Amino acid sequence: MKKIAYLVLGLVLVSCSGNKSQQSSMMMGNNEYAVETIALSNADLSTKYPTTIKGSQDVEIRPKVSGNITRQLVDEGDFVRAGQVLFVIDPTQYQAAVEQARAAVNVSKASISTQELTVANKKALLERNIISKYDYDVAVNTLAMYKAQLSQAEAAYKSAADQLSYCSVRATSSGVIGEIPYRVGSLVSPSIVQPLTTVSNLEQMYAYFSMTEKQFLELTRSNGSSEAARRSLPNVTLILADGSTYSEQGVVSSFSGVIDQSTGSLQMRATFRNPNKLLRSGATGVLKFPVHKANAIIIPQKATYQIQDKIFVYVVDKDNKVKTTEITVLEQNDGSNYVVTSGLNTGEKIVIEGVNKLKDGMEIKPITQAQSDAQREKSKQHMADKAMPGQ
Numbered sequence: 001m002k003k004i005a006y007l008v009l010g011l012v013l014v015s016c017s018g019n020k021s022q023q024s025s026m027m028m029g030n031n032e033y034a035v036e037t038i039a040l041s042n043a044d045l046s047t048k049y050p051t052t053i054k055g056s057q058d059v060e061i062r063p064k065v066s067g068n069i070t071r072q073l074v075d076e077g078d079f080v081r082a083g084q085v086l087f088v089i090d091p092t093q094y095q096a097a098v099e100q101a102r103a104a105v106n107v108s109k110a111s112i113s114t115q116e117l118t119v120a121n122k123k124a125l126l127e128r129n130i131i132s133k134y135d136y137d138v139a140v141n142t143l144a145m146y147k148a149q150l151s152q153a154e155a156a157y158k159s160a161a162d163q164l165s166y167c168s169v170r171a172t173s174s175g176v177i178g179e180i181p182y183r184v185g186s187l188v189s190p191s192i193v194q195p196l197t198t199v200s201n202l203e204q205m206y207a208y209f210s211m212t213e214k215q216f217l218e219l220t221r222s223n224g225s226s227e228a229a230r231r232s233l234p235n236v237t238l239i240l241a242d243g244s245t246y247s248e249q250g251v252v253s254s255f256s257g258v259i260d261q262s263t264g265s266l267q268m269r270a271t272f273r274n275p276n277k278l279l280r281s282g283a284t285g286v287l288k289f290p291v292h293k294a295n296a297i298i299i300p301q302k303a304t305y306q307i308q309d310k311i312f313v314y315v316v317d318k319d320n321k322v323k324t325t326e327i328t329v330l331e332q333n334d335g336s337n338y339v340v341t342s343g344l345n346t347g348e349k350i351v352i353e354g355v356n357k358l359k360d361g362m363e364i365k366p367i368t369q370a371q372s373d374a375q376r377e378k379s380k381q382h383m384a385d386k387a388m389p390g391q
Helices: 002-030 092-127 133-165 213-223 226-232 369-387
Strands: 032-037 040-061 067-072 085-089 168-170 175-177 197-212 237-240 251-260 265-273 284-300 305-307 310-316 322-329 337-342 349-351 365-367
Touching (some): 032 369, 040 237, 040 337, 092 133, 197 213, 197 284, 213 226, 213 265, 226 251, 365 369
Antiparallel strands (some): 032 349, 040 197, 040 284, 067 085, 085 168, 175 197, 197 265, 237 284, 251 265, 284 337, 305 310, 310 322
16 A cells, blocks of 8 residues: 555656646746847838828719600720710700790891881881871880890890700710619619719829828928928829729929818829820729838837837846837838837847737746747647647
């Protein structure tokens, strides 16, 4: 019995010793952090802004008269010229109005002709003292009234003719036809919510994006004026919705004159050539602004953490203890790296992985990024081997 008891005690001690050794090994592994030494390099980054694309001239086509559409002469995506007829609205009532107005003009002309004869006759009688001056003046005034009525009738005729011409809805500019929500038979009027269609000039396209008020002020101050700031901006690249890069580069062509109080941003516009008509109004994408900084300190974003609007890193001292350090960075970044403007010096070391596990004053075991990657791959392989059947 004593031998069995000693044997069990020995196994327990060996087990405890093994667990302690394993825990110690795990703690050693957990205490290792990838570290990078700060050095200067050239930064070629980019700033990205979501954008909405519109034609340089998007013209809504709306009817000027009410009626049913009797003909649709174009379809969505067609290219049209200025003045081309797009739709025809039932002209029946407007043709009748023209005929009525024309008849009123003819009546007025006939009345004038008759009254001119009357005036001539009255004048001859007045010269022979057969009638009074009053009778003659009444005839003259009647003639003047008929002439005024003719002018009124001619204006009504012109208005009716214009209304009739509006039954042929024409393109006011050249471009590509957009959506057509109303088809033949639809009743339309000048008060419809949606336009009959939109004609977009696709020779040049506008990409609209927003810059924060802070960014705009910094840009303006550094260049002296908003116009100088606009000219200082580099050509921009457009990333399309499918992730491809548009072949033409754009130029920032205008700033909005008003800051949107609800967003605190300023709308800007970049202009792109569109020789192959690939860009269409209503499309979306991303604008990339290149940013170049010489002799810059570049650190990975994963090496930082934020508290409110401040950015921090962990600097490793000579005793391998980490110290919380606040830094400032350029607002422009590529989504993976920051360009540090203050808070770090060349030769300093910072932790670049696992910063969320650190605390100020904690002692670590520094390793390189390559060593960290190798350990990670080894761990993945170990987990894969354990997951294999029969292991």
